[in-house]
Amino acid sequence: MDILTTTAVLGLVLLVMLAGGLWISIALATVGYVALALFSPAPAGSLLATTLWDHSWNWALTALPLFVWMGEILFRARLSEDMFAGLAPWLDRLPGRLLHVNIVGCGVMAAxxxxxxxxxxxxxxxxxxxxxxxxxxxxxxxxxLAGSGTLGLLIPPSIMMIVYGITAQQSISRLFIAGIVPGLLIMAIFMGYVMLWSGLNRGAVPDAGPRLSLREKLHRSRRLIPVLLLILGVIGSIYGGYATPTEAATLGVFGALGLAWFAGELSWQTFKDSLMAATRTSCMITAIILGAAFLSIGMAFLGIPAALAAWVAAQGMSPMMLLLVLTLIYIVLGCFLEGASMIVLTSSVALPMVIQAGFDPIWFGIYLIVVVEMAQITPPVGFNLFVLHGMSGRDMWTVTRASVPFFGLLILVICILATFPGLVTYLPNLMISR
Structure with missing residues (x-):
């Protein structure tokens, strides 16, 4: 059986299991086992055991539960209430007024x-x-809110960056730093769109509130400022070379616990709830990573990534055409899979192709995460759409229609990053040169 037929059979097996509701991690591992057991002489059972063991104690994985726990602690510490009260006085005078609170607030919460x-x-x-x-x-x-919520995947510390870094064997520290400028770029483009929209629809935006003094603005932001300082401390310690992502995550957890305690929101119940929520999320993502790792072993034994890379090279595609094809594939996948699954499922196949086409793997990681962001507001499995459908009480069509302009703006971001890759690679390269 040739490579193309084998790939089609394995893809069909995976689709059948996912459509049947099987856990993604088990489906990935099962396809890897089928690939080894049926299409190669390799010992599938031994490889499964060694792969799971080798990837389960990966040091980079330790940053994942810690960053998730940091977020869960602050999530339970009245951060949403503090965020609106703290940001509104600073943004009320911009065209579009308090709509910018959604964008800037999501940027802060993403971190x-x-x-x-x-x-x-x-x-x-x-x-x-x-x-x-x-x-x-x-x-x-x-x-x-739908568009800006996607910033949660890009602005560091990002769970998706950790997933990509582990899967593609890239530096998580460099990925964190690489995500800063694109994240700020997306926020700026979203805010620019809101300003333009408000200029064209003046009657749709209420009048600004009363002017506040600098002292009053700082007073209303008194509970938000420590959170911002914690975020800057975590990212700054990584960028400055003072801490690894795992060490910075540890500092973030202790800082989050301290802020929650100081705000009077830290109780034994809050502590347990945040720890259990972080454990569930981390176990789910880790299981997907392990299943994908075994699937990657199976595909490597069959030579599928190398064969696909060679096939793409034989087609004579330009780098930009390859990028366009991958973008369309990821948008389609985003209609059915969530972000972590998309990354671990495709990285082992897509990465050899993009490296051969001359793209930097760190740049590709940020590009991939932005495309995954687009999937968050793509029906029928756009997670942000489901969240806002439940919160707003509006039907999915209304929520989807509201998010369409921001989907288009993310396409614009993809074009900008492809045209000016230095927006992604400059800070990580500067980090190395230091």
Whole structure:
């Protein structure tokens, strides 16, 4: 049986298991076992045991539960309430007014939670009722939240960056630093769009509130500022070379516990709830990584990644055409799979092709995460759409329609990053040169 037929058979087996509701991690590992047992002479059982063991004690994995726990602690410490009260005075005078709270608030929460759905839920829980009460249009309120919630995957510390770094064997520290400029770029483009929209729809935005002094603004932001300092400390310790991602995550956990205690929100029940939630999330992602690792071993034994890379080279595709094809494939996959599954399922196949085409693997990781962000607002399995559907009480069509402009803006971001790759690679390369 040739490589193309073998790949098609394995892909069909995977689709059948996923459609049947089997856990993604088990489905991935099963396909890897089928690949080895039926299409190669390799000892599938021994390889399964050694692969699971080798990847389960990967040191980079230790950063994952710690960053998740940090976000869970702050999530339970009234961060959403503090965020609206702290950001509103600073953004009320911009064109678009308090709609910017959704964008900036999601940027701040993204640096805390590392998760798109948690980011959208945390900010939306407070901002949607507040914006509705103050007379802002529901469509734009939902749209800004749906689009900006995707920042949870990109702005470091990002869970998806850890997943990609482990899967593609790339530096997690460099990925964290590489995500800073693209994350800020997305926020700037979203805010620019809101300003343009408000200029064209002046009657849709309420008047600004009373002017506040600098002292009053700082007073209203008094509980948000320590969180911002914690985020800067975590990222700054990595960028400055003072801490590894795991060490920085440890500092983040202790800092989050300290802030929750100082705010009077840290109880034994809160501590247990945050720890158990972080454990569940981390175990789920780790299981997917282990299943994908075994699948990658199976595909490597069959020579599938190398064969696909050679096939792409034989087609004479330009690098940009390859990127366009991959983008379309990922958008389709995003209609059915969540982010971590997309990354671990495709990295071992896509990475050899993009490296052969001359793309930097760190750049490709950020590109991939932005495309996964697009999948978060793509029906029928866009997680942000489900979150906002439940929070707003509106039907999925209304929520999807509100998010369409921000899907288009993310396509614009992809084009900018492809045209100017230095936006991604400059800071990581500067980190190495230091």
């Amino acid at each position: 805390v939670a590392g998760s798109s759905a948690v980011t959208a839920a945390t900010v939306g829980r407070m901002s949607l009722p507040e914006l509705k009460k103050r007379g802002y249009g529901e469509t734009m309120s939902i749209g800004t």
